[in-house]
Amino acid sequence: MIDSHCHLTDPFYCGGEQIIKSMAKDGLEALVTVGYDAETSAECARLAAKYDGVYATAGIHPSEIKSENDMDKVLPLLSLPKVVALGEIGLDYHWDDVPRDVQKRVFEMQLDAACSYNVPVVIHSRDCDGDMFPILKSWYRRLPKGLVMHCFSSSAELAREYVKMGFYVSFAGPVTFRNAKRGDAIRAVPDELLLAETDSPYLTPVPHRGERNYPAFVRYVIDKLAEERQTDPEKMEHITSENARRFYGIK
Template sequence: MLFDTHVHLNAEQYKEDLEEVINRALSSGVSTMVVVGFDRPTIEKAIELAEAYDFIYASVGWHPVDAIDMTPEDLNWLEQLAAHPKVVALGEMGLDYYWDKSPKEVQQEVFRKQIQLARKVKLPIIIHNRDATADIIEILKEEKAEEVGGIMHCFSGSPEIAQECIKMNFYISLGGPVTFKNAKQPKKVAELVPLERLLIETDCPYLTPHPHRGKRNEPSYVKLVAEQIAEIKGKTLEEVGAATSENAKKLFGIIR
């Protein structure tokens, strides 16, 4: 049984065939999913899906690209939603220095506020990192994020950075890129990070794994990620599926 820790079934790309996508995931052995919200509309949809399906949970947070749009009311709203029985994490949050919609200092302030909120409500956090590794690690340390821990979502850093994150009580989550033929670094991370600190995800509809690269991603494809990790580690698919599911349930406090 597989646990996809990061899906965006709240995206427009699933408007026409959401039910079929969910059924394909279940048929592929996906037993649990976390739908990640990152602004008002996607958070509302994430909650709606979590309430509609017993095997779907939600994470709520503010994306760094849109940090400039977040108001104090939004932060209060996140705090209220944190009490929802199906909300298992805050995020995705973090820093994104690739896009320049939100200035770096605004992103950092919004990131810090969300970590502080997570410590207050005692929920793990899901980290989005694009071209901002050093600042993310510094902020996580300064804000004592290890108290709640969380996920380095779609981890793209080095094995050394992965170890530093693990020391801060974070899990390393791998997605589609680990299946790409030329992706040396994710494969090295899959090899070196202990199975008890690994998670799997699709980040669907993005980052579609090989051999479907270029098409819309969906949760059923998380099996391809698990198979690749199993091959790299010399494990069976069942072993990787069981271990990563157990890790996710432990992190999110899910008893199923």
């Protein structure tokens, strides 16, 4: 199985190498460690270059915008062979600690960069559907390798709109929470656009909720997707792994 979105650079993981070394034992054939600022993007790229089965993304998260010069450090990483996407980028109106006009400007500058670097995009979207939708609608035809809505938590209606534009939709631990009521959204995505992720170390799925999250726990997300779609977990594992490989261009 593949964890299509985690953060090995988080201080919780003390460098992430312990997790990487237990990947085979945990049944993980690959994982994608996602950058969210200049430092973590460079560190993700370093881990990917060093270890088989580890892939990286580079980008500036909307809540981590410190200086627009950071773009000059992040974007060149996209030329490295195992840096497979630009992200995570987007809008975050939940924390709202970076002015919204700055978030939008940096987001669109990075979407533009995805076109020049010819890479797929990982989108972070939190409490901002009203602004996110028109931006993506105006950009998606220009994006050469498509995009994924990471940790999707909006309605089934919105999932259907995104699917119409060909976006991948990725689900994380919250789908396993009691009262999550995410079944309709999970069923709104066709097999070929569905991804599973942990977003670890955050959002630990049931039955480990309350503990630290790990990439291997993508198993519980896959099981939940299988349950909601009334298919078996092995098939769901195969589908989500194939999709992650296709989306990120992983062999």
